[in-house]
Amino acid sequence: MDPTHSARLAPFQPETVWTLRDGTLVETRGVRVRGFPLSALTRFRLAAAPQGGHRRVLQLSFGRAKVVIIAQSYVGPGRTEDRLANFSAFVRILARQAADAAPAARFDLAGVEARPALTWVAGFLAIGVIALLLSSLGADMAGVGIDMAARMSFVLILLLAALPWLSRGDGFDPRDPPRNLLP
Known part of the structure; x- marks a missing residue:
């Protein structure tokens, strides 16, 4: 018998069933059926709710196509069934079969990642430095503008210096998924 998991994702959708069949992940939602060969898997990302509990989400990437599998099924307004x-x-x-079929795929745990957020902050700060310099030069206040831009640039350099030490995401061995996320 093929392994399956099912959940209702939203109030007005039929139940979605995911089945592993001959190296292919088959997603069935009502009359719509999609198949994804595990050999095309590029990313396997397991996430848990930040506040704990039983909420788990698996995000799979097959090139441009994405599949989301959840542990809870929608029952009614504000109610879910734990599966x-x-x-x-x-x-x-799925992790064991995917590791065999797609050895180049990335297996990681999702979490709050500071690296992308810090990169965006640094980018906006750089735009602010340039805008401050240009506006101060246009207002004939070059001394004040250069002084403030230098201070902001110092903060920008400190932010960029911290980037190499931030995590890119924690990987895991697909043959032994983390026990704290998959009891």
Whole structure:
């Protein structure tokens, strides 16, 4: 029997069923059926809710196509059904088969990643430095503008210096997924 997991993703959608069949992940939602060969997998990302609990999400990337598999099923307004046991078993089997079929795929744990946020802040700060310099030169206040831009540039340099030490995401061994996320 092929391993399956099912969940209702939203109020007005039929239940979605994910099945592993002959090296292919088959997603069935109502009459719509999509198949994704595991050999085309590029990213396997497992996420948990930041506040804990039983909420788990698996994000799979097959090139441009993305598949999201969740552990909870929508029941009604503000209510969900916990299907973590079935989800955990399904994800463990999927991870093992995906590791064999797509050895180049990235397996990582999602979390709050500071690196992209810090990169955006640094980019906006750089734009601010340039805008401050240009506006101060246009207002005949070059001395004040250069002084403020120099101070902002110092902060920008400090932010960029911290980037190499920030994590790019924690990877994991697909043959032994983390026990704290998949009980």
